[in-house]
Amino acid sequence: MLVTCNGIEIDRKQVCRYLGYSADYKPPARILSLIDEYVEHAHHLIEPAYSYTIKNIERVEGSSVFIEGSIVFRSRVIAQLLEQCSKVLVFISTIGNRLEKKAYRLAEDGLIVQSAVLDAIGSSAAERVADFVQGRIGEMTDAQGLCISPRFSPGYCDWDISHQKMLFRAVGGKSTGVRLTEGCLMIPRKSVSAIIGIGLRSSNVEHYNPCKTCNKRDCPSRR
Amino acid sequence: MTEDILALIKGNVIQGRVTQDDEGFDEGVVGQPGVSELTEKALARGIGLRDIINKGLTEGMDIVGQKFEAKEYYIPDMLASAEAVGAAMEILEPHLAKSGIKSKGKIIVATVEGDLHDIGKNIVSILLRGAGYMVKDLGNDVSPQTIVAAVIEEKPQFVGLSALLTSTMIHMRDTIQALTASGLRDKVKIIIGGAAVSEKFAQSIGADGYGADGFQAVRVTESLSSSKENKGGDHG
Known part of the structure; x- marks a missing residue:
């Protein structure tokens, strides 16, 4: 199912974080005004699109999850989540490639601050599109008396990035224009692929957080 | 005079200002010459290429590196300084080629x-x-x-x-x-x-x-x- 969602709002604070600023630090005025300038510009460069599918979970055995359509995820973290769920949503979302092309051209012209700012805006926008998808799915499942988990992507925790292939097989990446490289990175780069568990409200999937039992305290993605 | 221009180049590398139109890390410097204008000026005054690079650009970037390591500067601030150095090197490169000064490698x-x-x-x-x-x-x-x-x-x-x-x-x-x-x-x-x-x-x-x-x-x-x-x- 392919949907476009224009009017994505960009979170300037998140852009600052992607630029490396810590949450309690106020960036110099020139950087803040560059962010404002390029956020305006970015609205014309972002072409949000997403595609998703909902699949039945057949069974979970150890750290393997068997999903209809011969899809198998192998990850302890994902298995622990999905054994509490009846269905899994797989989605791919993107902001398209216009923004990253522009950022590349800026860097080529020696405007590396502008390029980095636009790139960070792109990363934020890509997350915002994924947030939008998650919100929409949340509303949909809520109406059915179900709830959804946070989203998880291959390449994080113990979920090998090669599992991107399974996600793309499930969704069919072509509809969003996103493709995988041999190393399973996405092109356009500003794309998100993820799964969301769908379970009963009585389950605890909404608050599933593998970070609580993980010892890697310096992980940049720690929730 | 030579020392002044080199000190200004160094200072503007630290501020991350390519041209006079740029704001620096500190505010209120728009209109003052940036690294590009200062580099042109240094060349016009006949200041040596090595001095421009070593005492202006490299010394400036060394301070930026220290500020970055002290978490006083963040990545975009460091990029602004690098951008200024990049702009200066673009101005200097044809002169370097002519002068026969070899790169470090x-x-x-x-x-x-x-x-x-x-x-x-x-x-x-x-x-x-x-x-x-x-x-x-x-x-x-x-x-x-x-x-x-x-x-x-x-x-x-x-x-x-x-x-x-x-x-x-x-x-x-x-x-x-x-x-x-x-x-x-x-x-x-x-x-x-x-x-x-x-x-x-x-x-x-x-x-x-x-x-x-x-x-x-x-x-x-x-x-x-x-x-x-x-x-x-x-x-x-």
Whole structure:
């Protein structure tokens, strides 16, 4: 199912974080005004699109999850989540490639601050599109008396990035224009692929957080 | 007078101002000449190229490096300074070519096969250029074979490899092995960097150096340049 969602709002604070600023630090005025300038510009460069599918979970055995359509995820973290769920949503979302092309051209012209700012805006926008998808799915499942988990992507925790292939097989990446490289990175780069568990409200999937039992305290993605 | 212009170049590198229209790290300096105008002025006054680079650009970038390490500067602030150095080097390069001043050495940089992350590599490239090296950037997702071919073609003294991901850093080893298999390993010093890698990893794959950030990458390159064991440049 392919949907476009224009009017994505960009979170300037998140852009600052992607630029490396810590949450309690106020960036110099020139950087803040560059962010404002390029956020305006970015609205014309972002072409949000997403595609998703909902699949039945057949069974979970150890750290393997068997999903209809011969899809198998192998990850302890994902298995622990999905054994509490009846269905899994797989989605791919993107902001398209216009923004990253522009950022590349800026860097080529020696405007590396502008390029980095636009790139960070792109990363934020890509997350915002994924947030939008998650919100929409949340509303949909809520109406059915179900709830959804946070989203998880291959390449994080113990979920090998090669599992991107399974996600793309499930969704069919072509509809969003996103493709995988041999190393399973996405092109356009500003794309998100993820799964969301769908379970009963009585389950605890909404608050599933593998970070609580993980010892890697310096992980940049720690929730 | 010479000292004044060089001090202004240094100060504006620290502020990260390319032209007079730029705001600096500190506010309220728009309208004052930036690094581009000051570099032109220095050339017009006949100030030596080495002095402009060493006492203006490099000394300025050294302070930026210190501020970055002290967390007083963040990545965009450092980029602004690097941008100013890049702009100055563009002005200076034709003069350097004419004057016959040799670069400190040639370095090939690349983000390794399978990896598309190039911001870190681009920062290192600019810092190395500012430090007086000739940089040949091969881009991202660069195969070991392409790097081998570039080493044969360009005859660099250094190869800089970057990888952000744990899934792609392994291609750094492949690249080093490919250079070894081609009989080129002892012709170049190999420096690696990127979020996924570490000093320990660098040692385990037989790299010559590791830079945790752009400034360290330059320092490691400098130290390998002066290393007595350096066989770089001997491309027969």
